[in-house]
Amino acid sequence: MSIRFASKKEILEKIQLSDIVLVVLDVRNPIGTMSSYLLRVSRGKRRLFALNKADLVPREIGLMWERWFECKGHQALSISANNRLSTLKLRKILRGWAREVNKDKVIVMIAGVPKTGKSSIINVLRGKHSASVSAYPGTTGYTKGFTLFNIEGKIYAWDTPGVFPDVRDPLERIIRLKPPEKIRDPERIAAKILSRAKKFVPGSITATYGVDEFLDEYTILEEIARRRGWLEKTTKEPIIEQAGIQVIRDYLDGKIKFYVKPARAEC
Ligand SMILES: Nc1nc2c(ncn2[C@@H]2O[C@H](COP(=O)(O)OP(=O)(O)O)[C@@H](O)[C@H]2O)c(=O)[nH]1
Ligand SMILES: [Mg+2]
Structure with missing residues (x-):
């Protein structure tokens, strides 16, 4: 489609x-x-x-x-x-x-x-x-x-259908283009979302997922996958792609607290 x-x-x-x-x-x-x-x-x-x-x-x-x-x-x-x-x-x-x-x-x-x-x-x-x-x-x-x-x-x-592909922020462009499960390397995109949320709203990742947000992004994704039971059948390794898709959904749904503050406006 x-x-x-x-x-x-x-x-x-x-x-x-x-x-x-x-x-x-x-x-x-x-x-x-x-x-x-x-x-x-x-x-x-x-x-x-x-x-x-x-x-x-x-x-x-x-x-x-x-x-x-x-x-x-x-x-x-x-x-x-x-x-x-x-x-x-x-x-x-x-x-x-x-x-x-x-x-x-x-x-x-x-x-x-x-x-x-x-x-x-x-x-x-x-x-x-x-x-x-x-x-x-x-x-x-x-x-x-x-x-x-x-x-x-x-x-x-x-x-109107959304205006595309003219979205200023490259990350917003990727996640607003396709359904989350169709995005290539969702874990890479999710890692960027996690890193931004950590930077702009400290504490938000811990609040949403109950994980220590000082861990690096890929470890956080592993932890999210593990907690939800998303493991490879044979190796039992956490499926970070699935965790990545979930993080993208959670961002779009507003479940991850995230916002950018404007530069101080003087006028
Ligand atoms: N939290 C929140 N979600 C909203 C708000 N307005 C729309 N949404 C959600 O954003 C998603 C996209 O909304 P939609 O109206 O289809 O957006 P469109 O693609 O711009 O037409 C849906 O899940 C809406 O429920 C809002 O004011 N607050
Ligand atoms: Mg619409």
Whole structure:
């Protein structure tokens, strides 16, 4: 199965036809989940950066990122589609902008890289489950095509497949491209996730897996495999590939506490 991503041409066409662009980022790593192309082609539009999954980071991190974006001259709002954090605020911003647009139909383009929560945001705005959502890239329910949904009144929104492969952070690009079990050398990718989490949020790996996080990443993967009984039948060696796939899933699911802090914003 090959996963459908939105091509640059499709994104450009849809943005040109839209009145508002909602760029959805993962608040745990907003710059890493940014598409440079999307940033460029949406310039000049009424544009809001939705820093989604705010339930997975401390409140001050969401606020720090909002401020960081504002210092750069952008409007940003940290929200959680799952926990309905600031989603009413989001609705109000969209309503305000829609009023300014002198048209019968106001189109909002919901864009961003895979698995940032675009479809989930549409469902919250509609107040019912309409756009399909999936936990991992390419798994049942992922967004395959462009669909225009009515949000309320004259406001409509395009749900889009993720913009790809233009993801800034190489690690985010790998894990948002394929289902975890299809990723090559998952243990190598997982080792990078573990190492980042250890660096940015000390204690998070110990909290998630109950292992000593001062061990090196591959030993941690062995330990995770051993604890779950993932052992080679004959040799009884821990299957680190399987542990690697699990770590990638846990990262996408937000089970590993991880977030990047913005550089201090001065403005
Ligand atoms: N923790 C958390 N998970 C979310 C949030 N929004 C979406 N997700 C999850 O992220 C995954 C991808 O969501 P989806 O809406 O399909 O993302 P899309 O690929 O950008 O359309 C799903 O497992 C969602 O449940 C959120 O605010 N918080
Ligand atoms: Mg989707």
